[in-house]
Amino acid sequence: MRPPIHQLASADPSPWSDALSPSDGLPIRDSGPWIATKHRLLTYCAELFATGMQHKWRSRVYLELFSGPGKCVVRDTGKEAPGSPLKVINHLFTRFIFTEKNRAAAEALATRIEPYENSSRTEIWCGDCAEAVPHLHIPKGSLTFAFIDPTGIGHAPFALIEALHRKTQCDLLINIQHGMGIKMNIHQYTPDADEQSALTRFLGNDGWKRLPRHHPGDFFRGVLDLYKGQLDRLGFAFTGREVLIETQKRTPLYLLLFASKHERGKEFWEKSVKGVMHPELDFGL
Numbered sequence: 001m002r003p004p005i006h007q008l009a010s011a012d013p014s015p016w017s018d019a020l021s022p023s024d025g026l027p028i029r030d031s032g033p034w035i036a037t038k039h040r041l042l043t044y045c046a047e048l049f050a051t052g053m054q055h056k057w058r059s060r061v062y063l064e065l066f067s068g069p070g071k072c073v074v075r076d077t078g079k080e081a082p083g084s085p086l087k088v089i090n091h092l093f094t095r096f097i098f099t100e101k102n103r104a105a106a107e108a109l110a111t112r113i114e115p116y117e118n119s120s121r122t123e124i125w126c127g128d129c130a131e132a133v134p135h136l137h138i139p140k141g142s143l144t145f146a147f148i149d150p151t152g153i154g155h156a157p158f159a160l161i162e163a164l165h166r167k168t169q170c171d172l173l174i175n176i177q178h179g180m181g182i183k184m185n186i187h188q189y190t191p192d193a194d195e196q197s198a199l200t201r202f203l204g205n206d207g208w209k210r211l212p213r214h215h216p217g218d219f220f221r222g223v224l225d226l227y228k229g230q231l232d233r234l235g236f237a238f239t240g241r242e243v244l245i246e247t248q249k250r251t252p253l254y255l256l257l258f259a260s261k262h263e264r265g266k267e268f269w270e271k272s273v274k275g276v277m278h279p280e281l282d283f284g285l
């Protein structure tokens, strides 16, 4: 079944600016080879979550806020790979909710999900995820795994995390733009920046203005600690180790940060990190 697409006022009607897939002619995301690590961590953790919670929570929701078109191409090799939504669509969730701003990408995602059995459990919201979240109907008594995968810190303000926290009991896997988002833009983040500064919106406060800024790495670490403090304030007390995703030349790109209100969530994440980053430890599933 083709999943329904709910159109929002903020949907972006512009044509898809990346390539079209040679195999199905639909929009495709241009990615680096590091996408494989991000997807492996996501799928490992989402799988542990969905199976581990199967007998505890009847309603288990997978929610992805920046879904993309459901397929990517690795630019160095030209090889196509499924996007994150298709990586998790066979997992044991009872509901799948995707939000994607670009209309062509949302349509492509619907077409690509259609052949899967879980397509009947899927809905897509086309528009800004900040507009979508208040509209989502997540049944009471659900446990949600939320993957937040923006391309810049400006796309995922802390208000979005607060809205999710109000909407549903959830664990969060968040992509935090490290290099391009924070470190490389440190010159923009001066103490006279106003409250619309991307960093203030990302953190939900301007505590970053008091951080030492001599070294971009230390500044980033300080921002991350403030962000974790904000999560803790909402009850996400278990944040686990964050994983740095780098280019082949070891340029830092982004961090994957997991946050849960329960120790069990942190266990799932720690297992996933060992399983993906250190498979030689063979800890067993």
Ligand SMILES: C[S@@+](CC[C@H](N)C(=O)[O-])C[C@H]1O[C@@H](n2cnc3c(N)ncnc32)[C@H](O)[C@@H]1O
Pocket (backbone or CB within 6 Å): 029, 065, 066, 067, 068, 069, 070, 071, 072, 082, 083, 084, 085, 099, 100, 101, 102, 105, 127, 128, 129, 130, 149, 150, 151, 155
């Ligand atoms: C990093 S890509 C997603 C990649 C995908 N999660 C994957 O791993 O296959 C980010 C996507 O978010 C979409 N996007 C950007 N801003 C958005 C917003 N405010 N709300 C929803 N989607 C947005 C972009 O069109 C893009 O397709």
